Amino acid sequence: METCTNAPEKGTLYGVSVGPGDPENLTLKAVRVLKAADVIAAPSTGRNRQTALGIVADYIAGKPIVDCLTPMSKDLAVVARAHDKIADDICALLDEGKDVAFITLGDAGVYSTYYYTHERVVARGYRAEVVPGVTSFCDAAARLGRPLCEGSEPLLVVPVSTGDTEALLDVPANKVFMKSGKAIGALRDTLAERGELDDAAAVANSGLADEQLCEHFADLDVERGYFSVVLYRKGAHKAGEGEGGRLS
Amino acid sequence: METCTNAPEKGTLYGVSVGPGDPENLTLKAVRVLKAADVIAAPSTGRNRQTALGIVADYIAGKPIVDCLTPMSKDLAVVARAHDKIADDICALLDEGKDVAFITLGDAGVYSTYYYTHERVVARGYRAEVVPGVTSFCDAAARLGRPLCEGSEPLLVVPVSTGDTEALLDVPANKVFMKSGKAIGALRDTLAERGELDDAAAVANSGLADEQLCEHFADLDVERGYFSVVLYRKGAHKAGEGEGGRLS
Numbered sequence: 001m002e003t004c005t006n007a008p009e010k011g012t013l014y015g016v017s018v019g020p021g022d023p024e025n026l027t028l029k030a031v032r033v034l035k036a037a038d039v040i041a042a043p044s045t046g047r048n049r050q051t052a053l054g055i056v057a058d059y060i061a062g063k064p065i066v067d068c069l070t071p072m073s074k075d076l077a078v079v080a081r082a083h084d085k086i087a088d089d090i091c092a093l094l095d096e097g098k099d100v101a102f103i104t105l106g107d108a109g110v111y112s113t114y115y116y117t118h119e120r121v122v123a124r125g126y127r128a129e130v131v132p133g134v135t136s137f138c139d140a141a142a143r144l145g146r147p148l149c150e151g152s153e154p155l156l157v158v159p160v161s162t163g164d165t166e167a168l169l170d171v172p173a174n175k176v177f178m179k180s181g182k183a184i185g186a187l188r189d190t191l192a193e194r195g196e197l198d199d200a201a202a203v204a205n206s207g208l209a210d211e212q213l214c215e216h217f218a219d220l221d222v223e224r225g226y227f228s229v230v231l232y233r234k235g236a237h238k239a240g241e242g243e244g245g246r247l248s
Numbered sequence: 249m250e251t252c253t254n255a256p257e258k259g260t261l262y263g264v265s266v267g268p269g270d271p272e273n274l275t276l277k278a279v280r281v282l283k284a285a286d287v288i289a290a291p292s293t294g295r296n297r298q299t300a301l302g303i304v305a306d307y308i309a310g311k312p313i314v315d316c317l318t319p320m321s322k323d324l325a326v327v328a329r330a331h332d333k334i335a336d337d338i339c340a341l342l343d344e345g346k347d348v349a350f351i352t353l354g355d356a357g358v359y360s361t362y363y364y365t366h367e368r369v370v371a372r373g374y375r376a377e378v379v380p381g382v383t384s385f386c387d388a389a390a391r392l393g394r395p396l397c398e399g400s401e402p403l404l405v406v407p408v409s410t411g412d413t414e415a416l417l418d419v420p421a422n423k424v425f426m427k428s429g430k431a432i433g434a435l436r437d438t439l440a441e442r443g444e445l446d447d448a449a450a451v452a453n454s455g456l457a458d459e460q461l462c463e464h465f466a467d468l469d470v471e472r473g474y475f476s477v478v479l480y481r482k483g484a485h486k487a488g489e490g491e492g493g494r495l496s
Contacts, residue, residue, distance in 0.1 A: 017390075023276070024275065025275050026276055027273050028272045028273075028275075029270070029273060108395075109389035109394075109397070110397060111399070130389075131390065133382060135383070135386065142378035142379065145377075146357070147357045147360070147363040148358055149357070149359060150359065150360075151407070153407065154404060156402060156405075157402060157405070158402050159397065159402060161400045173404065173416075
């Protein structure tokens, strides 16, 4: 095996979590990595992409942006090929010695597509690091001034795309529902039927111009809730009864 | 009702999430609020307190620190009185027009004691705002380079203190277990009995001098795992099979 000492040292891929919307939710590490990166990789298309790029805009001026397009397909082979292509493009940059910052909304570990690229790039022998960030549900809870979970309360996060939300409703836990489009209205109806609507709050499009902060989920305009986080906690609106009641 | 126009404007309480250990996980907003605060409130005692103060040390030099002591008691009346006392102390500062930053490890909404103070202070008519942060489990996943949840996978967070971890093991979800002391060893034994140990990873004391990063939970030295985050994901060590296998 020949060694070419003039070859540039390979670059590093960084999965940079940028939080759900407010640029002030960026971490110090995210800012450092973004400023130092040679190339920005931006996933997906449309609104999410513009949101992510908007959050980091102050730190990436002049840097080239690579598009990472994932098709909205249920054909796993089609999706896998798209992820292979993204990995090809990024590894070509790493071979040139460039550090690539792949920006991802919320936290990279929570319903992001980042890891499809991360695992491919690592499997090919490149360095990849993940920068954690603020999740949409931590942000939503903070905006509403209410805890997600305290003491002995488990917390169940139910994703946008799960097929069987109903089966999870009986799990004895506080719950976060991440929903978009028509699923928000269906969830509201289901919680109402179960008598749980009063204990649910909702935040839509957090940190963006059209955000909605609703202490009561019932007040959410579901037609304008492009992406919503619904927080369910039994007895949430019975504060002031002391810790005993709140931990029930 | 008399109005005293010379009274100072009341201060604001900020619940500042400082992340699980690495000061670079602080958000830009956390840093701004810490720098601007007049007084720092530090919860609890011992190791957690020192960890939280260590994370923010660069931003609070010279600021007075108020101790917020919560007794380790199962007597709810004793705990409630302690939280009343904390609220009294903080409201006295707010009355002087001082802004108080209450620092809390991880994210304020996730198993923090911050909200016991927040709710009391808000109920008394003061302003209180929450600054969200990086949770210990998002940090642990990032450190290990593995996702918490993808696609349609629900995520269940099981706290340190829950009485009935066993009952939650059958919930069809990826899981985060937050455990300390002897509970870590018991959890390891339980997962081994269920044949799930191979799909669990663990991080102990993240970002601190004695941290342990274990892709395999079995490798964790539970005697040194003061505070551990265990990540369980079915099929986690079968990467490379394509998205189909990973989303099963």
